[in-house]
Structures are given as structure tokens and as C-alpha cells.
Amino acid sequence: MIKKPFFGLKKPELKYCLESFPFEDIPASREAILFLKKLNGKSEEKLLKVGDNVKTGQKIKAFPDSPEYVISPVTGKISSIFPYTDALGQAYEGIKIESDRNDDWDDQFTGEATLETAIDFLEFAPGKFSFRKFSDVTKKVDTIIINGMDVDLGITVNQEIVRTNSSRIKEGIDFLKKITGVSNFIIAVPENLSKEANRTGATVKTVSATFPDALPEMIIKNTLGKVVPAGQKPEDIGVAVISAESTAAVGEAFATGKVPVIKALSVVGKNGKVINVKARIGTPIGDILSKYNVAPEENDRIILGGPMMGTATYSKDLPIEPNTEAITVQSESDSAQVSDYPCISCGECVRICPVRIPVNFLCRFAEFGFYEDAERYDLNSCIECGLCAYVCTARRPLLQYIKLAKHELELIKLSEAVNE
Amino acid sequence: MNNDKKLAVSSAPHWHDGSRISVRNINIAVAALPALFVGISIFGMPALRVITLSIGCAMIAELVINIIARKKISIDDGSAALSGLLIGMLLPASVPWWLVVIGAFVAIIIGKQVFGGIGANPLNPTLIGFAIIMISWKGHMDFDEAFLNYDLGFYMAYPLAALKHFGTAATAKYNLMDLFIGKQSGGIGAVCGLGLLIGGIYLIVRGFIRWEISISFLVGIFITAFLFNIANPEKYAFPLFHLLTGNVMLGAFFLATDDTTSPVNFIPMLIFGLGCGIITVLIRCLGLYYDGVVFAILLMNLINPLVDKIRPKAIGKVVENA
Ligand code: SF4
Ligand code: SF4
Numbered sequence: 001m002i003k004k005p006f007f008g009l010k011k012p013e014l015k016y017c018l019e020s021f022p023f024e025d026i027p028a029s030r031e032a033i034l035f036l037k038k039l040n041g042k043s044e045e046k047l048l049k050v051g052d053n054v055k056t057g058q059k060i061k062a063f064p065d066s067p068e069y070v071i072s073p074v075t076g077k078i079s080s081i082f083p084y085t086d087a088l089g090q091a092y093e094g095i096k097i098e099s100d101r102n103d104d105w106d107d108q109f110t111g112e113a114t115l116e117t118a119i120d121f122l123e124f125a126p127g128k129f130s131f132r133k134f135s136d137v138t139k140k141v142d143t144i145i146i147n148g149m150d151v152d153l154g155i156t157v158n159q160e161i162v163r164t165n166s167s168r169i170k171e172g173i174d175f176l177k178k179i180t181g182v183s184n185f186i187i188a189v190p191e192n193l194s195k196e197a198n199r200t201g202a203t204v205k206t207v208s209a210t211f212p213d214a215l216p217e218m219i220i221k222n223t224l225g226k227v228v229p230a231g232q233k234p235e236d237i238g239v240a241v242i243s244a245e246s247t248a249a250v251g252e253a254f255a256t257g258k259v260p261v262i263k264a265l266s267v268v269g270k271n272g273k274v275i276n277v278k279a280r281i282g283t284p285i286g287d288i289l290s291k292y293n294v295a296p297e298e299n300d301r302i303i304l305g306g307p308m309m310g311t312a313t314y315s316k317d318l319p320i321e322p323n324t325e326a327i328t329v330q331s332e333s334d335s336a337q338v339s340d341y342p343c344i345s346c347g348e349c350v351r352i353c354p355v356r357i358p359v360n361f362l363c364r365f366a367e368f369g370f371y372e373d374a375e376r377y378d379l380n381s382c383i384e385c386g387l388c389a390y391v392c393t394a395r396r397p398l399l400q401y402i403k404l405a406k407h408e409l410e411l412i413k414l415s416e417a418v419n420e
Numbered sequence: 421m422n423n424d425k426k427l428a429v430s431s432a433p434h435w436h437d438g439s440r441i442s443v444r445n446i447n448i449a450v451a452a453l454p455a456l457f458v459g460i461s462i463f464g465m466p467a468l469r470v471i472t473l474s475i476g477c478a479m480i481a482e483l484v485i486n487i488i489a490r491k492k493i494s495i496d497d498g499s500a501a502l503s504g505l506l507i508g509m510l511l512p513a514s515v516p517w518w519l520v521v522i523g524a525f526v527a528i529i530i531g532k533q534v535f536g537g538i539g540a541n542p543l544n545p546t547l548i549g550f551a552i553i554m555i556s557w558k559g560h561m562d563f564d565e566a567f568l569n570y571d572l573g574f575y576m577a578y579p580l581a582a583l584k585h586f587g588t589a590a591t592a593k594y595n596l597m598d599l600f601i602g603k604q605s606g607g608i609g610a611v612c613g614l615g616l617l618i619g620g621i622y623l624i625v626r627g628f629i630r631w632e633i634s635i636s637f638l639v640g641i642f643i644t645a646f647l648f649n650i651a652n653p654e655k656y657a658f659p660l661f662h663l664l665t666g667n668v669m670l671g672a673f674f675l676a677t678d679d680t681t682s683p684v685n686f687i688p689m690l691i692f693g694l695g696c697g698i699i700t701v702l703i704r705c706l707g708l709y710y711d712g713v714v715f716a717i718l719l720m721n722l723i724n725p726l727v728d729k730i731r732p733k734a735i736g737k738v739v740e741n742a
Contacts, residue, residue: 001435001436001438002435002437003437003438004437004438004439004627006626007625007626007627008439008625008626008627008628009624009625009626009627009631010627012437153435217736221735227735227736228736229736229738230734230736230737230738231738232736296425296427297425298425298426299426299427299428300425300427300428301427301428301429301430301434302427303432303434305432307432307433307434307435308432308433308434308435309432309433310432310434311431311432312427312428312429312430312431312432312434313427313429314427314429315427316427328434330434332428335428335430335434335435336430336433336434336435336436337436338430341441341497341538341539342536342537342538342539342540343539344441344538344539344679344680345539345679345680345681345682345684346444346679346684347630347679347683347684347685348439350684350685350731351684354735355734355735355736356731356732356733356734356735357734358684358731358734360684378734378737380736381734381735381736381737384432386432386433387433389432389433389436390433390435390436390437391437391439392436392439393439393440393441393444393679394440394441394539395436395440397430397431399431399432399433400431403431
């Protein structure tokens with residue numbers, strides 16, 4: 001945990017890790033766990049049952065009228081199906097597959113490079129990039145930014161992929177060009193990777209190594225000079241941001257005709273030691289941690305993602321998901337402890353916020369349930385970088401209030417839409 | 421899974437820079453020590469008595485309210501102790517004990533707790549406590565009366581009172597260097613500009629107070645005093661005299677910079693500081709009171725929520741054309 005500098009007049013600067021850590025392969029586990037999103041109001045009829053056989057790369061759907069699917073990373077038998085709810089209350093169908101340790105590839109995926117195939121098979125690929133945004137005719141995407149940086153601190157996955165696998169990224173770009181029709185490709189990398197990035201054929205732009213400059217909104221602002229309006233997505237201004245890993249996955253899928261099922265991620269131990277690994281999607285976290293003898297103690301945290309934006313999870317039994325960038329283990333003494341103290345208006349949060357939100361007011365409103373007022377105080381501009389809560393003198397859980405307010409407003413809007 | 425270790429779950433971010441309210445307050449108190457030592461060495465044991473009494477009373481007041489309101493005990497954040505310390509620093513050493521008690525209790529209870537405690541007070545609690553006893557018991561708070569029977573080896577007339585009564589001619593009796601190192605009559609912790617400056621610089625480089633407020637406060641005083649001085653050099657003293665007397669240094673580095681009651685954005689901070697400085701000199705030159713620092717800051721506290729609305733537009737904010 002990086003502390004405030006002694007001479008605190010200077011703003012604290014959190015630097016991204018730019019070192020190189022080669023990938024190590026994690027052997028496939030005995031089981032794989034997948035979470036399939038449930039949509040509200042959809043029929044309960046299930047297409048799945050315990051005992052079904054699945055093949056590697058096979059598309060698994062649970063409900064006939066839902067577009068959601070997962071891709072089986074192993075060949076084996078479904079051993080259990082259980083309900084799962086994530087931190088934000090989204091319901092999932094948990095699917096546990098017992099692997100028989102042989103890869104028998106499914107042949108539904110033809111490798112034909114079209115947008116439909118990408119939407120149909122690659123949404124559960126490493127990086128979990130959603131291709132559906134390209135099929136919305138009202139929002140014409142004209143620029144694709146490949147993020148060669150890792151969004152959170154301590155993670156080096158995308159950088160390592162740019163460093164070692166620029167040819168796959170190049171292939172990915174070619175296929176993306178073909179399936180989306182977009183011709184303007186930009187790759188955003190830290191200074192030290194511009195040589196490798198050049199090989200991909202995309203226009204190279206460098207980003208600073210200071211957090212939160214690798215967040216999609218910041219990259220768009222710093223490289224294109226465009227601002228994503230509050231509450232909107234990059235697609236709304238014609239930009240799509242895709243990670244280097246997702247791009248490489250597209251390349252691999254269409255070049256080999258197999259849906260990639262191996263996720264690259266950083267494992268950051270309690271001592272800050274980074275190991276980059278490649279593991280199958282669905283591998284339980286515990287299996288990876290035990291390989292590296294990282295044993296969390298009582299009250300430690302296992303964070304899926306990095307220290308600023310990741311989610312602390314409650315069990316080692318949860319799996320690696322297609323969008324799990326890192327597993328960060330933190331000891332209790334090293335992690336932030338929040339308090340319910342009132343805001344003292346010191347303004348540290350306001351001055352550090354990269355999008356200039358009056359966080360002190362915003363969070364007072366959010367804390368007491370005045371979500372609409374919070375919205376007036378620029379709630380929707382927030383890019384959820386977590387810096388405000390990192391510096392808060394009163395140690396208020398600021399980002400948590402912000403996420404809560406966004407979530408509640410979403411529910412209000414949903415119920416309004418239903419009532420109309 | 422049952423014999424698994426229990427993990428802590430929480431929302432992001434999982435790092436914190438380690439700052440906390442108590443650390444901030446302790447550092448501000450430490451920064452006040454140089455000026456305080458000078459004050460105590462000049463005014464002796466009575467000064468120490470005032471300081472300890474006011475710190476103690478402020479903490480007791482906070483504790484009492486905590487218990488009555490059944491809230492979490494909050495004296496450990498150091499903000500009550502700091503308020504007590506600052507009131508003590510504003511008071512003359514000769515002030516009777518009951519006045520200190522009243523001042524400290526008023527500051528904590530009326531200045532802070534009735535609004536809902538830390539972070540909710542619109543006005544600086546220290547200044548509320550001090551202003552109320554200053555207005556109510558003028559005699560005890562008058563530095564000339566207070567030090568009537570003292571002789572500490574320097575010119576004992578309260579500089580600002582002398583200035584008000586005799587014009588610029590009175591300033592000739594004071595040596596600026598003496599004023600700067602604390603050889604003047606005044607509040608226990610307010611007399612030593614040098615000590616306060618050292619403390620202030622410490623707080624600024626450590627990032628506990630905002631330089632924008634302190635500097636613009638001093639600039640405000642300087643400019644306004646300069647203009648008055650040009651207009652009528654007989655009546656109005658030169659800027660340095662204003663800067664080194666009364667509560668200016670204490671105000672600029674320890675009172676105006678109070679977190680809750682000052683703005684957080686850049687331009688508002690400058691306006692706030694300048695406003696404090698200008699009003700201070702206006703009160704000194706045109707008003708009834710000798711020193712205007714306390715009232716100037718209180719006035720600016722009132723408009724703080726308004727000035728702090730001047731802020732840069734959030735990035736991505738959609739301005740609707742109504
Ligand atoms: S998380 Fe905090 S600092 Fe980051 S953008 Fe949102 S309000 Fe600003
Ligand atoms: S940093 Fe915390 S205490 Fe300070 S103004 Fe922001 S929310 Fe309030």
C-alpha cells in the first residue's frame with residue numbers, strides 16, 4: 001500500500017507497474033466453474049441438467065430465450081448447477097463442470113470471420129469484450145482503441161501480451177477490421193512498449209504511467225481529445241476500447257478456428273510480488289494460489305482485479321472469469337479500513353479527482369439516499385477510479401457510496417420504465 | 421470450505437494513503453508549538469494555565485455531548501483538543517478561569533455539536549467560542565486592561581489599540597523585529613509571528629493546510645493595508661505593521677485554514693483568503709474593534725458555501741440548455 005508522501009503538498013502519484021513478467025502456464029484443474037448471467041423475467045425453463053456432457057469450446061446456454069451464453073473451457077460432465085449472486089446483486093446460474101482432462105474440441109465455431117460469429121462465440125473469450133456494440137446501427141463506431149495498458153495498479157497482463165505477442169494482436173486487428181468495417185485503429189501503450197506496439201500496424205499513442213491514465217475514458221481523452229459525456233459510453237461518441245488481450249483473442253479464434261479458453265492474469269502476492277500466469281477460464285482461485293503457496297490468513301483480502309478498482313471476494317472457491325485481470329492478495333494490515341465518519345470537507349478528494357467531481361457533496365447526498373441530488377453533483381461523470389476514497393482523510397467509503405447511488409438510480413429508472 | 425479462513429470483503433479501493441483526521445489534527449497542534457512556547461515563555465505560568473484549561477474543557481464538552489447524544493465518543497479524533505488549543509492561543513494570559521471554561525464549552529457545543537458535530541459546522545467553532553466571550557466580556561478580553569499590571573520588558577500597549585487611538589505615530593514605539601519574534605502584547609499563541617510562520621510552512625509542505633488560503637489571506641491584508649496607508653499615512657499604519665500584529669499570523673495559518681469552514685477549490689480558496697484579509701483591515705481601519713481577524717474569518721465562513729460553488733465543470737458534464 002503506497003502511503004501519502006511526507007511532503008504531502010504534492011499530490012500522491014500512483015504509478016503503474018511497467019516491468020515484464022513472463023507468463024507461466026497453470027495446468028488445467030479438475031473442475032471449472034462458469035457463471036451464466038440470468039436475465040430478469042425470462043422463462044425458467046432450463047436447457048441444462050446435471051450430467052450433461054460438454055466439450056472444450058462448446059457454447060452453453062441455460063435459457064432458450066436469453067442471448068447469454070458461456071463457453072466451456074474443458075471437456076467433461078456438468079457436476080452441479082447452483083444459483084450465484086454477485087456483489088451488485090446480479091443473479092447467475094453457476095455451472096460446475098468436472099473435467100476429464102482431455103480436450104475434445106467442439107466444432108460449432110467455424111472460424112468464419114463475421115460479426116455474427118464474434119457475437120455468437122467470442123463474448124466469453126478472455127477479456128470479455130462485447131461485440132454487440134458494433135451491431136447497433138444508431139451508434140456508428142469509427143475508431144477502435146486497443147488498450148495495451150492494464151487499467152489497475154500492479155497488473156501487467158496486457159502489457160505482457162503486447163510485449164510478447166504483437167503478431168496475434170496484428171491478426172486480431174485485421175479480423176476486427178474485416179468484421180466491423182472500422183479502419184481507424186489506435187493502440188495505447190506505455191512509452192517503453194512503443195516499439196512492440198508499432199508491429200501491430202495500429203497507430204501508436206503512448207499513455208503516461210500514472211494511475212488512472214489507462215482507464216478507457218482517460219485514454220480517449222488523452223489520445224483523441226474527446227470526452228465521453230456523463231452517463232454515456234465510449235460507443236456513444238463513436239469509439240470502442242478493447243484490451244490487447246481481447247484483440248489477441250480475436251486473432252487467435254479466427255486464425256485457429258478455436259475459441260480461446262485460456263485467460264492471462266497477474267497474481268500479486270502479499271509481499272507485492274507479481275507472477276503472470278495463464279490459466280483456463282473457470283479455474284478456482286484457490287488452485288492458482290496454492291500453486292504459488294499464497295495462503296490468505298484470516299481477514300486477508302483476495303481481490304479480483306487490482307487494489308484500486310478490484311472486488312474483494314469472499315471465497316477461494318470462486319473461479320477465474322473471462323474478465324479477471326488479476327488476483328491480488330492483501331494482508332489485513334495492508335488494506336484500507338473504512339469508517340463511517342462524516343466528511344470534514346478537507347477537499348483532498350475533490351482535488352485529486354481526475355474528472356473534477358465535487359466528491360465531498362456528492363457523497364453526502366449519496367450517503368443519505370438523495371440519489372437524484374447526487375446525480376446533479378456529477379455522479380455520472382465518475383469513472384470509478386477510486387482515488388477519492390484512497391486519499392479521504394476521514395476514510396469514508398466514497399467509491400462505495402458512488403456505486404450505490406448509481407445502482408439505486410438504475411433501479412429507480414428500471415421501475416419507472418416498467419410502470420409506464 | 422468450512423475450515424477455510426474467513427476473508428474480508430469490501431468495496432474498492434483497497435488501498436488508502438494512510439491519512440486520517442487525528443493525524444491531521446495532531447500535526448496542526450504540533451505546528452502550533454513553536455508559537456505556543458514563545459507565548460508561554462513570555463507570559464509565564466498563567467499562559468500555560470489558560471492553554472491546558474481550554475484544551476481540557478473543550479475535550480470534556482465534546483465528551484459530555486457525545487454521551488448525551490448517545491453518539492460514538494469522538495474526542496480521539498483530536499478536533500476538540502485542537503479547538504481548545506486554538507482558543508487558548510487567542511486569549512490573553514490573564515483571563516479568568518471561568519471565561520476560559522465558557523469559551524471552550526461555547527466553542528464545542530454551540531460552535532460545533534449543535535450542528536451535528538465534526539464536519540457539519542458552518543462556522544469555525546474556535547472563533548465562535550472566542551467571539552462570544554470577546555463580545556460579552558469586553559473588559560476581560562481587552563489586552564491593555566489585561567496587562568495593566570504587567571511589565572515584561574517591552575512596550576506593553578496592545579499595538580492595534582495604540583494604532584487606533586494615536587494613529588501611525590504610535591507605531592514608532594514598536595520595533596518590527598520585536599513584533600515578529602513575539603515581544604508584544606496579545607493572545608498567548610498569537611504574538612509570535614515567527615513561530616506561527618514556521619508552523620504554517622510546516623503544515624503547508626506536509627499538505628495539512630492549503631497554501632492558497634494562507635497566502636491569499638496575507639496578500640489581502642497587505643494590499644488593503646497598503647491602499648489605506650497611501651490614502652492617509654497619518655492615520656493608517658503600513659502593511660507590515662498590520663501583518664505582524666493581532667491575530668493575523670494565527671488566523672492565516674491556523675484559523676482560516678480550518679477544513680470544514682473553508683473552500684476546497686482553487687479559485688474559491690483564493691477569494692476566501694483575500695476576503696478574510698480585506699475584511700480584517702477594513703474592520704481595523706474603519707470598524708469599532710481593534711482587531712478584525714476573528715470577525716473577518718467568521719464572515720467569510722458564512723459565504724464559504726457560496727464561493728465554493730465556483731468550480732470547474734466536471735469532465736463529461738452535459739450542460740442542458742434550459
Ligand atoms: S472514483 Fe472518485 S476520484 Fe475517481 S472519478 Fe469517481 S469521484 Fe473522481
Ligand atoms: S477527502 Fe473525505 S473528508 Fe475530505 S472532503 Fe473528501 S470526502 Fe470529505
